[in-house]
Amino acid sequence: MKIISNCRKFEALVSEHLVMWKELPIDIIEYGMDTLSSATAIYVSLDNIEELSQFFHESIRIPHNKKMIVAFKNNGRTTLLDFTSIYYIEAIGRDVHAYTENDGFQLKQRLYEFEPFPGYCRVNKSTIVNIRLVDSIIPYISGKLLLTLKDQQEIEVSRSYVKEFKNMITKG
Incomplete structure (x- = not known):
């Protein structure tokens, strides 16, 4: 994904909201920019970035064979992590954390941004x-x-998410 804008705030918001789709061959262009794109382009204003993010979350799924790499913060350092190694992701207050077999990482993304990842389900x-x-x-x-995970961590599936969880595990 290429972001075309003269505004750093616009670039930062697009990067933050659309991090999961950064590999897509599209240009996100700030509305009003006098530029042409040879790629598929989406023109969006600063006020509509949330709406674009919602559209991406509802409409564009990540291919099951794609191994997305997500950046995480651990003790002030950014680490690259294969999303398939994450056991679970948890929101604690305003912070979001991901847990692998041996480590925990603080994320800069919001919890809902991980729901479209293949094989992940909100519980x-x-x-x-x-x-x-x-x-x-x-x-x-x-x-x-x-649920007991392979690392022996136990996680409760609340009643309101049981049906969604059962549907997810039966369809693979």
């Missing part, structure tokens, strides 16, 4: 799990489920 208000790394599923109190 409660603050957690998304990698269903490929679920070791066992146990019926739990009040219609909930209790």
